[in-house]
Amino acid sequence: MSDEGELKTQGHIPVLVDEVIFWLQPKPSGCYVDCTLGLGGTSARILQACGKNGRLIAIDQDSHAIELAHEALKPYIDNVSFHCGNFRDLGAILDSIGVQQVDGFLFDLGISSVQLSDAERGFSFQEDGPLDMRMDASQGVTAGELVNRMPETELANIIFEFGEERLSRRIARAIVRERANSPLRTTSELASVIQRSVPPAYRHGRLHPATRTFQALRIAVNNELAAIAPALHQAVDRLAPGGRACVISFHSLEDRLVKYTFRELTQQSDQGMRILTKKPCVASDEERRKNPRARSAKMRVIEKIEESTELLAGVVL
Numbered sequence: 001m002s003d004e005g006e007l008k009t010q011g012h013i014p015v016l017v018d019e020v021i022f023w024l025q026p027k028p029s030g031c032y033v034d035c036t037l038g039l040g041g042t043s044a045r046i047l048q049a050c051g052k053n054g055r056l057i058a059i060d061q062d063s064h065a066i067e068l069a070h071e072a073l074k075p076y077i078d079n080v081s082f083h084c085g086n087f088r089d090l091g092a093i094l095d096s097i098g099v100q101q102v103d104g105f106l107f108d109l110g111i112s113s114v115q116l117s118d119a120e121r122g123f124s125f126q127e128d129g130p131l132d133m134r135m136d137a138s139q140g141v142t143a144g145e146l147v148n149r150m151p152e153t154e155l156a157n158i159i160f161e162f163g164e165e166r167l168s169r170r171i172a173r174a175i176v177r178e179r180a181n182s183p184l185r186t187t188s189e190l191a192s193v194i195q196r197s198v199p200p201a202y203r204h205g206r207l208h209p210a211t212r213t214f215q216a217l218r219i220a221v222n223n224e225l226a227a228i229a230p231a232l233h234q235a236v237d238r239l240a241p242g243g244r245a246c247v248i249s250f251h252s253l254e255d256r257l258v259k260y261t262f263r264e265l266t267q268q269s270d271q272g273m274r275i276l277t278k279k280p281c282v283a284s285d286e287e288r289r290k291n292p293r294a295r296s297a298k299m300r301v302i303e304k305i306e307e308s309t310e311l312l313a314g315v316v317l
């Protein structure tokens with residue numbers, strides 16, 4: 001792994017960076033899209049690997065992340081174009097700058113440590129802040145609006161489906177009972193309701209009892225899962241022959257979606273895609289030790305087959 005200091009961009013240590021470079025194989029003068037710019041650590045490595053003629057299209061739906069990423073990308077700033085938007089609109093973003101084809105895509109899904117630790121964003125039960133959780137703070141409903149307005153059954157379903165929380169009904173019931181007295185305003189209030197609603201044994205388990213509910217609300221607020229398959233379809237439409245898309249996910253719901261979408265893409269005869277990672281690529285022991293976020297990271301890679309490779313494969317077979 002390269003110098004950790006270099007990659008620790010203002011509080012976020014990107015994961016699987018060496019592996020991204022290995023699989024993406026950035027080439028001199030290549031054009032790459034980082035669909036989840038974050039603090040720009042991985043983007044900086046891609047640009048470094050491309051050399052002075054490389055080009056990076058950097059997308060994030062969080063305008064604050066884009067501001068912060070300017071710092072990490074300073075040495076390459078002339079080679080980057082920044083776009084504040086959701087990667088589910090990938091095709092339209094590329095159209096808006098007249099780009100038809102690129103050499104590779106990166107999706108490093110989820111949220112950054114900076115978003116998580118900023119109390120004002122409301123992502124974490126460990127920081128006291130407003131119940132917001134929107135990555136794009138300019139639009140959409142907040143977590144507060146969901147927990148205070150959603151019917152109990154719907155809330156329970158979200159907590160079950162997106163948090164894989166087996167106590168979803170119990171937690172939803174407690175939230176609805178609490179909000180009848182007064183609306184839930186802060187992350188601490190919500191965490192405390194959840195904590196009080198679960199049995200004592202669950203309260204002292206390996207995970208904080210609010211972990212899964214917070215994950216579920218974040219996924220729901222940002223409509224995270226719904227963006228993945230459409231974005232991957234748009235990405236492969238724009239891949240140059242031999243180009244690759246690397247997708248890093250952090251929980252089983254995301255990874256399953258990526259796996260099925262990749263399979264679907266290889267079955268579309270017009271796309272000519274092949275999956276390069278039969279099993280997802282995971283972090284080394286060293287990286288897992290240094291960066292706890294890396295422990296749950298899984299990367300899958302898909303490639304657009306070059307005609308010459310296809311012919312070669314035909315000859316060999």
Ligand SMILES: C[S@@+](CC[C@H](N)C(=O)[O-])C[C@H]1O[C@@H](n2cnc3c(N)ncnc32)[C@H](O)[C@@H]1O
Pocket residue numbers: 009012014035036037038039040041042043059060061062065085086087088108109110111112135227
């Ligand atoms: C795990 S961080 C990426 C970290 C990045 N690789 C780095 O080196 O700092 C994920 C980023 O993707 C952004 N993001 C998540 N879903 C998105 C979406 N659908 N569209 C655009 N950006 C998204 C988040 O706002 C966050 O900044």
